[in-house]
Amino acid sequence: MKVVHVAHRYDYGKPERGLSFEHYNFYETLVAMGHDTSYVDIGAGGGGPGSADALLHASVERERPDVVFCLLFGDEVSPEALGQVTTSGVPTVNWFADDHWRFADFTSRYAPHVSLAATTDRESLPEYERIGARAVLTQWAAATQRYRPTPGPLRxxxxxxxxxxxxxxxxxxxxxxxxxxxxxxxTGWGVRRHHWLLGTKQPFAALGGARLLSRVQASTxxxxxxxxxxxxxxxxxxxxxxxxxxxxxxxxxxxxxxxxxxxxxxxxxxxxxxxxxxxxxxxxxxxxxxxxxxxxxxxxxxxxxxxxxxxxxxxxxxxxxxxxxxxxxxxxxxxx
The missing domain is CATH 3.40.50.2000 (Glycogen Phosphorylase B;)
Structure with missing residues (x-):
């Protein structure tokens, strides 16, 4: 099956943080399942509402996929752009991860525009029905081609x-x-009170304190x-x-x-x-x-x-x- 994978390639869209959770767990699994999988990196559009719309449309036009599988983070792809793909006859799915707190201001805007919504929150299923969106219950899991036991003694x-x-x-x-x-x-286990003060209070933050705080946060x-x-x-x-x-x-x-x-x-x-x-x-x-x-x-x-x-x-x-x-x-x- 030909799949267009729509998600952040890098962790929170930041290449310096390495590849994303979505990449390791979903993209790699799609490939391991034998699907012909191409990428729409929603972080590559520059950020902001609708910034990845053109990337999505270009990929769908080029790949002619059987499924568009999305893990949307924010508004990088607009509901309207996603809806246009769905109404063109290409099946679309979005994995909604935080419906217990994001349904009202995020999911409710996107779910009506996809062929199928996958939610990890059982309690939200009646809300999907209320807005007329088709939904299926799913849950987090493990990408066992990557997550596997480590030989050797316990440390x-x-x-x-x-x-x-x-x-x-x-x-x-x-x-x-x-x-x-x-x-x-x-992130954050190495941060001490003086790091916060230097990183958040002016003029220290502007004089390098903010960069120091960022480095310390990432160091662990x-x-x-x-x-x-x-x-x-x-x-x-x-x-x-x-x-x-x-x-x-x-x-x-x-x-x-x-x-x-x-x-x-x-x-x-x-x-x-x-x-x-x-x-x-x-x-x-x-x-x-x-x-x-x-x-x-x-x-x-x-x-x-x-x-x-x-x-x-x-x-x-x-x-x-x-x-x-x-x-x-x-x-x-x-x-x-």
Whole structure:
């Protein structure tokens, strides 16, 4: 099948940050599935509303695809441009990732213009029906051609890979107060108070403080290959589920990526998580900070049980929670 993939090629549209989540997980999966896949990099249009419209139309005209598969980030492709492709007879899909907080101001504007909307938020399905948009429920998963176990010994006790916000610093601090060796990677973990002051207050920011802050924020990020090694060589992978925008706990890509790499997932609660894993058997779920502390210590002290849960989580992920299966189900629903 010929597919035009419409998404950011680079992380948040910034080449200096490397290739994007969308590239590693969706583009590479489409290629691995054997689809003839071409790119519309929505970050290449210069930014701003409709900046990638011409790129989309040119690609559709050139490629004559069977499907246009989108992961829109903002307004780089306008609803009208997407609708024109749909009404021309080319089936279109968009993967909507944050409907629990973006439906009103984003999804509701785009969903009526695609052939099929794929949403990770079960509670939003009635909203799609209300606006007359066709939708199918999907969920994050793991690109198992990339996310796989790392051979060799375990290197870390507890790790957290992800940017700093919300409850995360408090969870890490609580474990360290218990004497647990916790390692962190992600934007912002190296930032201290003086970095913020230099980076945000004038005249310091204009005199180089802003550049310093940016460098320090980026200094603790792990690249894709390193992240996969961390997941697979950690005894416990901590996964806070608080959303970055409204704080509502949600299933994340990390929920599936860690087990795909053979890691033990110690995760916060999330709505419908039990539909994908059996708590206590395939992943471990903590209710609050005290519960997290107790379960982290138990897992570190009971390695056979920890290993058994990690292996069960890996087996469930490979069998059911891959992007090949997710995309296959979406294309089947589309009739492609």
């Amino acid at each position: 870390y006790d507890v790790t957290l890979v992800g940017q700093v916000y919300g409850e995360r610093p408090g969870l890490v601090a609580a474990l360290r107060a218990d004497g647990v060796d916790v390692r962190t990677w992600g 990020r792990a690249d894709q290959d390193e992240m996969i090694r961390i997941f697979g060589t950690s005894r416990v992978n901590l996964n806070p589920t608080e959303a970055s925008h409204d704080g509502v706990p949600q299933i994340k890509g990390r929920t599936f990526e860690v087990p795909a790499c053979g890691g033990l997932l110690l995760t916060g609660p999330a709505l419908h998580l039990e539909d994908y894993y059996v708590p206590g058997e395939e992943v471990v779920v903590f209710d609050d900070v005290d519960d997290m502390r107790a379960k982290a210590r138990w897992l570190l002290d009971h390695d056979d049980e920890r290993r058994r849960i990690a292996e069960a989580g890996h087996a469930r992920t490979v069998a059911e929670h891959t992007y090949e299966k997710r995309l296959g189900a979406i294309f089947a629903a589309l009739g492609a």
